[in-house]
Amino acid sequence: xxxxxxxxxxxxxxxxxxxxxxxxxxxxxxxxxxxxxxxxxxxxxxxxxxxxxxxxxxxxxxxxxxxxxxxxxxxxxxxxxxxxxxxxxxxxxxxxxxxxxxxxxxxxxxxxxxxxxxxxxxxxxxxxxxxxxxxxxxxxxxxxxxxxxxxxxxxxxxxxxxxxxxxxxxxxxxxxxxxxxxxxxxxxxxxxxxxxxxxxxxxxxxxxxxxxxxxxxxxxxxxxxxxxxxxxxxxxxxxxxxxxxxxxxxxxxxxxxxxxxxxxxxx
Numbered sequence: 001x002x003x004x005x006x007x008x009x010x011x012x013x014x015x016x017x018x019x020x021x022x023x024x025x026x027x028x029x030x031x032x033x034x035x036x037x038x039x040x041x042x043x044x045x046x047x048x049x050x051x052x053x054x055x056x057x058x059x060x061x062x063x064x065x066x067x068x069x070x071x072x073x074x075x076x077x078x079x080x081x082x083x084x085x086x087x088x089x090x091x092x093x094x095x096x097x098x099x100x101x102x103x104x105x106x107x108x109x110x111x112x113x114x115x116x117x118x119x120x121x122x123x124x125x126x127x128x129x130x131x132x133x134x135x136x137x138x139x140x141x142x143x144x145x146x147x148x149x150x151x152x153x154x155x156x157x158x159x160x161x162x163x164x165x166x167x168x169x170x171x172x173x174x175x176x177x178x179x180x181x182x183x184x185x186x187x188x189x190x191x192x193x194x195x196x197x198x199x200x201x202x203x204x205x206x207x208x209x210x211x212x213x214x215x216x217x218x219x220x221x222x223x224x225x226x227x228x229x230x231x232x233x234x235x236x237x238x239x240x241x242x243x244x245x246x247x248x249x250x251x252x253x254x255x256x257x258x259x260x261x262x263x264x265x266x267x
Contacts, residue, residue: 119148
């Protein structure tokens, strides 16, 4: 539900080798309980993940990869978990390990947002100026300004299941592109205001300076959105055999060396 949060914050954590440089995992938690009261550190949060996005900036482009919440991820040492359960069972450390083992990408930054925190960030940045269209996927057909709560309702999914989750991700991508185009109109002060309230909107290990840097990049650099390659098999989403390589290309990380180093780190 909170996929659009990637457009409002980010950046520098203390990376632990062999993290993929500059890759942030943005996690939306569909839970009305405030994350700000859940744990002292982002790594201590244990709740199901509702939206999972890997994002990286650099080279004049903002790249974002959406991962369906029921994606089946391999675990180091054997076994599997879903992307949603990984955070619930072991926090960001378990989610990172599963992403590394499956895709060869080990995030070095994290941002977790709850519903109210996400809505507050959208409002602080001036809202989403929706141009209209995409009614076939459940978005307004006419132009309008969407506030935080309204954006949450469109970015969410009323039903469970892979088909509903993929449809929700399509809406999130369209809203993300619209929000990016809204940022210059909102102005620098709105972007900085959004970055400033991030610590009270959830849990993160991102720095305010880098958050401002990312919001400026979002206002000027092209946004590339993609869905993790895979297909539905019953209630699960199975990554395609080439999903890891495609994900590393999209995010522009050193595919072979990062993959090998990531596997060794958790072996």
